[in-house]
Amino acid sequence: MNIIKEALKIVAESPGNLVYYLVTTFAVEAVLAMVLGEWLRGRRTPQVRRWLLASIGMSLTRILLMVAALLIWQGVLPPTAVMPPLERFLDVLVVLFVGWAALSLSDDYPQVTTGLLVVSLLAGLVGYAAAAAIWYGAATDNPELIFNGYMQDMLWTVLALGLLGLILVGLLMRRGSQWRLLLATIVLLMLGYSVHAIDADASNVPAWVRLANLAAYPLLAGLAYQRVLDWQRQTLAAAARKLPLQAVGWQLLEATQSVGASLDLDTTLVTATATMATALEAEVCALSLPSEQSHRRFELAVVHTGDRPTEEGGDLELDQQPLIKRAIRTRRQVTVQEDDTQTQQ
Numbered sequence: 001m002n003i004i005k006e007a008l009k010i011v012a013e014s015p016g017n018l019v020y021y022l023v024t025t026f027a028v029e030a031v032l033a034m035v036l037g038e039w040l041r042g043r044r045t046p047q048v049r050r051w052l053l054a055s056i057g058m059s060l061t062r063i064l065l066m067v068a069a070l071l072i073w074q075g076v077l078p079p080t081a082v083m084p085p086l087e088r089f090l091d092v093l094v095v096l097f098v099g100w101a102a103l104s105l106s107d108d109y110p111q112v113t114t115g116l117l118v119v120s121l122l123a124g125l126v127g128y129a130a131a132a133a134i135w136y137g138a139a140t141d142n143p144e145l146i147f148n149g150y151m152q153d154m155l156w157t158v159l160a161l162g163l164l165g166l167i168l169v170g171l172l173m174r175r176g177s178q179w180r181l182l183l184a185t186i187v188l189l190m191l192g193y194s195v196h197a198i199d200a201d202a203s204n205v206p207a208w209v210r211l212a213n214l215a216a217y218p219l220l221a222g223l224a225y226q227r228v229l230d231w232q233r234q235t236l237a238a239a240a241r242k243l244p245l246q247a248v249g250w251q252l253l254e255a256t257q258s259v260g261a262s263l264d265l266d267t268t269l270v271t272a273t274a275t276m277a278t279a280l281e282a283e284v285c286a287l288s289l290p291s292e293q294s295h296r297r298f299e300l301a302v303v304h305t306g307d308r309p310t311e312e313g314g315d316l317e318l319d320q321q322p323l324i325k326r327a328i329r330t331r332r333q334v335t336v337q338e339d340d341t342q343t344q345q
Contacts, residue, residue: 008207011214014073020210021069025062027217028094031055031224038228043235046110051227054101061090081139082132084147084204088156089128091209095160095189096120099167102223104176131155148200157197164190177230181223188216233267273302298324 011020032055038048068086072079096117100106106113131152139145147153168186171179192212201207269287277285284305288298297317319325327334 011210012205012207021066024217027221028058028062030221032059034228051101054097057097061093081136085132085135092160095163102182103170104174105170147204160193178226185216185219269302273304277304
């Protein structure tokens with residue numbers, strides 16, 4: 001418990017709160033940098049556009065929060081009268097942007113979710129303006145007033161938990177790609193807000209929420225990274241399938257150039273396999289790699305079929321595949337006849 005108390009103290013007091021501002025800002029800026037890179041590469045899909053706008057909004061919340069903290073540190077703004085409602089409001093905005101960008105429901109119902117976001121932002125701005133004015137007057141009249149446990153603090157906490165609950169329901173209804181990372185992010189944020197509602201300390205800083213943000217925001221950056229990889233795989237595989245057979249030479253050259261733009265080995269393998277399948281007009285094309293456990297076993301890294309997306313395969317025992325074994329030994333292609341297939345089976 002002492003470790004947790006020390007961690008809460010670090011994120012709530014100077015100079016540890018500066019580390020909190022920097023880490024959360026860098027995590028959100030990493031999301032913006034990755035998504036902006038995809039946008040500048042020409043991937044102007046609705047998903048990329050939505051993630052770009054959401055990451056810009058999240059970055060603005062972190063920048064505004066850091067600027068306010070610096071102005072308070074310089075004595076330009078009164079800390080008690082300004083910072084507490086502002087921080088709660090900006091944290092709730094991040095939750096809104098995360099739900100809008102990451103949920104699969106935004107892909108299925110883009111107009112509905114975008115409309116809900118705009119209405120929520122306008123309502124939040126009006127609500128924050130009124131709440132900030134009320135708190136400013138109360139804190140000015142009574143400088144000893146504590147925001148944690150105050151009615152406004154409870155309202156912001158309940159609002160954040162309600163939004164996180166709706167996002168959780170939407171996520172479980174439509175599990176998109178990398179849904180587990182999003183689930184972990186939402187659960188961490190819900191834990192932070194729940195503990196803050198139950199056991200908030202006597203201060204103006206939501207220490208439990210800050211601790212949850214420190215854990216959740218890097219996961220959000222990881223989620224954006226995985227989404228970028230998914231977009232690259234989809235784009236490269238689709239481009240490879242559309243190239244005509246008579247352009248095989250250019251096809252292989254362009255595929256080689258496209259591979260250099262990918263960020264991981266999986267994208268490279270998917271692109272190479274899809275390209276070869278298109279060039280050979282093959283119904284099935286597989287790419288295997290030597291197994292680390294045995295030199296007589298190969299692992300099917302990618303299996304491409306015409307009616308299904310590229311997917312991972314299983315293992316191949318060379319002793320059970322004489323035709324493949326002969327091709328590897330002779331380093332020449334082997335034309336498989338129907339009788340050979342029956343014999344091998």
